[in-house]
Amino acid sequence: MTRVVVVTGTDTGVGKTIATATLAARAAADGERVLVVKPVQTGIGGPDPDVPDVEVVRRLAGVDAVQLVGLDEPLAPDTAARRQQVRIPTVREHVVRIRELVAEGQHDLVVVEGAGGLLVRLDAEGGTLLDVARDLTFALRRRGADGVVSSPVEVVVVAGAGLGTLNHTELTVTALRAVQVEPAGLVIGAWPTDPGVAETCNRTDLTRLTGVPLVGVIPAGAGELAPAEFAARARAWWPGPG
Numbered sequence: 001m002t003r004v005v006v007v008t009g010t011d012t013g014v015g016k017t018i019a020t021a022t023l024a025a026r027a028a029a030d031g032e033r034v035l036v037v038k039p040v041q042t043g044i045g046g047p048d049p050d051v052p053d054v055e056v057v058r059r060l061a062g063v064d065a066v067q068l069v070g071l072d073e074p075l076a077p078d079t080a081a082r083r084q085q086v087r088i089p090t091v092r093e094h095v096v097r098i099r100e101l102v103a104e105g106q107h108d109l110v111v112v113e114g115a116g117g118l119l120v121r122l123d124a125e126g127g128t129l130l131d132v133a134r135d136l137t138f139a140l141r142r143r144g145a146d147g148v149v150s151s152p153v154e155v156v157v158v159a160g161a162g163l164g165t166l167n168h169t170e171l172t173v174t175a176l177r178a179v180q181v182e183p184a185g186l187v188i189g190a191w192p193t194d195p196g197v198a199e200t201c202n203r204t205d206l207t208r209l210t211g212v213p214l215v216g217v218i219p220a221g222a223g224e225l226a227p228a229e230f231a232a233r234a235r236a237w238w239p240g241p242g
Helices: 016-029 053-061 077-086 091-103 129-139 165-178 197-210 227-237
Strands: 003-009 034-038 066-068 109-117 151-158 186-190 214-219
Touching: 003 016, 003 077, 003 129, 016 034, 016 053, 016 109, 016 151, 016 186, 016 214, 016 227, 034 053, 034 091, 053 066, 053 227, 091 109, 091 129, 109 129, 129 151, 129 165, 151 165, 165 197, 197 214, 214 227
Parallel strands: 003 109, 003 151, 034 066, 034 109, 151 186, 186 214
Antiparallel strands: none
């Protein structure tokens, strides 16, 4: 059965794309066929466009990656779409498309990377990555021969290292649990080379306060490495799960 990992961040700029690439590179090194899906990408138009996250993932991890929607301005997707005067798919449509990709059986692992934080609106109807994670979790669950119901979907939360991360991470974990989705793990997306007291304490307190294991710590600047070196180090940064 194809595994699905939904990668969300506690905020924008916490290292979600590099974390996604780390997971993808590690899985690819294990011989898994990996597909990364970015439902919505903003900020890729205008005179100074951002590099699409899927391009970053392809370069670092060397895996398949697809972007379903691209919008010009670096804003929340619903705002960017409204200003651009374009219709974007609903979260329901994204879930259908992701389920189709899973059902095709072409990949062992499908990684779904969100945009910004968990409650950033991805469509004009108020749909968020929280809805994507919940709907995929319940849509893909199966009852085994022993009667136990399980789902191939895991949700990983990428958090910052510095001040504010405890609050942001607890809010994100609480929102997931409110829809009966238990996070599989936390990942610190950009660990500083010279961590201070706040970062050092947070590294311990993230798990103590949320009850979610810290499964990965990715060094700041990892995305600047050459792809071969990035892939070689990926497992050390994020041993698992996911």
